[in-house]
Amino acid sequence: MKDVKITARVTGVRDDIVTLRLEKDEKGNFYPLIKNEVVYICPSRVPQDNRQEYLQAEVLRVRHGEADVQVFENTRGVAVGDPIRQSGQMLSVTLGPGLLGQVYDGLQNPLEIIAGQHGFFLPRGLQVDGIDTQKQWAFQPTVKAGTRLKAGDPVGHVQEGRFKHKIMVPFNQVGEVEVTWIQEGTFTTTTPIARFKDSKGKEHELTMQQKWPVRIPVCQPLLAQRYSQREYPEQPLLTSIRLIDTFFPIAKGGTACIPGPFGAGKTVLQGLISRFSDVDIVIIVACGERAGEVVETITEFPALPDPKGGTLMDRTIIICNTSSMPVAAREASIYTGITLSEYYRQMGYNALLIADSTSRWAQAMRETSGRLEEIPGEEAFPAYLDSSVKSLYERAGLIRNNEGEQGSLTLIGTVSPAGGNFEEPVTQSTLRTVKTFLGLSADRAYKRAYPAVDPLISWSRYLEQLSGWYNEHLDAQWVDDVKQMQGLLTQGEDIQQMMQVTGEEGVTLQDFLTYNRAQCLDQVYLQQDAFDDVDASTDMSRQMRIFRLLKRCLFEHPNMDDKDTIREHFTKLAGFFRNLNYSHEDGPDFRRYWKEIHNLNHFQLLDGTFAEE
Ligand code: ADP
Secondary structure, three states, X not given: OOOOOOOEEXXXXXXXXXXXXXXXXXXXXXXXXXXOEEEEEOOOOOOOOOOOOOEXXXXXXXXXXXXXXXXXXXXXXXXXXXXXXXXXXXXXXXXXXOOOOOEEOOOOOEHHHHHHXXXXXXXXXXXXXXXXXXXXEEEEEOOOOOOEEOOOOEEEEEEEOOEEEEEEOOOOOOOOEEEEEEOOEEEOOOOOOEEEEOOOOOEEEEOOOEEEEOOOOOOHHHHHOOOOEEEOOOOEOOOOOHHHHHHOOOEOOOEEEEEOOOOOOHHHHHHHHHHHOOOOEEEEEEEEEOHHHHHHHHHHHHHOEOOOOOEHHHHEEEEEEEOOOOHXXXXXXXXXXXXXXXXXXXXOOEEEEEEEOHHHHHHHHHHHHHHOOOOEOHHHOEOOHHHHHHHHHOOOEEEEOOOOOEEEEEEEEEEOOHHHOOOOHHHHHHHHHOOEEOOEOHHHHHOOOOOOEOOOOOEEOHHHHOHHHHHHHOOOOHHHHHHHHHHHHHHHHHHHHHHHHHOHHHOOHHHHHHHHHHHHHHHHHHOOOOOOOXXXXXXXXXXXXXXXXXXXXXXXXOOOOOHHHHHXXXXXXXXXXXXXXXXXXXXXXXXXXXXXXXXXXXOOOOOHHHHOO
């Protein structure tokens, strides 16, 4: 501590909010301190091992000569008068090769390394490098001395697992620079690999890692200078879950929200989405759930086989905080996750961020706001809740990077409304922001109708927005057909309500038929068995094939003039379709059930491949 200037001292402590008094310099002015700067509190009371602790904190509010900071650690033993060390930096993460496969806490401390060195509890006031600075990477330059570059331009790459990891000029570099020297070879991420000269003639050294402040989008300076462009999402993120891809699509680079009452299958659904979605990189932020659930995520997840080969963990980063960690760290974890996702998007990859749950993040914000004695809004959430939720989801999107490659960041946030009440502020703000809503329902879970997404309350604004893609890749009728089937589900529900009162006899034959069609659609198309190897994932071409056949079956079946016949017919039909769902598309079973379905409906087998049978 001797050589570091003390620029402020503690004047008050209230849980994890600490108030500081700035010191004055020789001229009698307060030392400058900016909002969101990271400072370290140095408790004068040292632990038994005599180690000086540095408690990391972020400046929330600065007033004349005073500041409030939120501390990412327990503030036990912090005393009035304790000195503050300023970092001059905003809360940042380290970007570079070696991020994939890591499990971090909300401040990018690698949990495995900490567990190896210190057991399961991170000693207070300790920070560990976010990426392994000892590990060597084979760097392959793609530019030469003399090349002129700007922020975000790649200078070369290393191979990170199965991905080409681009090393880019720091995103905050101003103006054009000229490479003066660059070397090929195997280096650590802190070894200079290149030097460049900026427009003022100043030389800079480039390593394979750079720091980036988490509260600022990685792409922000690049978009501002038009080096990269934001584009409108135009492709679906294919999850291989029929209910999502067909009925409630999510765009690549889009946003979605999954609210989930406990036990409704949120964890299984998230696992399916991370595993089967057509994205390159998956980032999971497990923010503030109970410790047991987080342990579940980090032990089960790495073991999941990846349909693309290897294990899922090879292309995943997990960030987790349990509710026992300080709220400030919980709040930061979502920004850490989003920044890492943006970094890979900037390289031209498709990244998927699953934030579970944003309610905990909002609650952390509420606690902090309460301690700062800000004027509360609805249910004591800060008045800026809505804009915070918006600016979080706005970081998702499709980007054309400096090299003209598209990269996407799709953000799926879960919310956990207390008591399943969707009227509460966090769910409401989220619903106003996202474009897909997959409403998990305890009722459907209870009936074991998985995925327990209620098709009557769920919606997607992307169905229309992506119609160009559907026209080109499926057929021009797609969106209308899907809407027709959605209408059928609503009608079916109305009739079911009626039948609960009047019994089956109380409805007309036509209504009974409609009800059976809707039931069949639900059972064989919306419901999908996550634990069957084949049914767990249905690619889009198979979805279209099944959807077309099913639609035909629901509306072009033989005439039936009594309820028993109708019931019997649809029970058989549903049975065949379910078996079809369990069969490999190129296997004999698939053909068999395909044929059975045609026979049942007196359809001609038009499909050439099956015609000879
Ligand atoms: P939550 O995370 O919402 O508490 P889980 O995702 O752990 O709930 O799901 C609870 C149980 O429901 C699972 O153990 C599983 O038996 C069943 N389940 C959930 N989703 C599916 C699915 N898509 N297919 C089959 N079973 C499911």
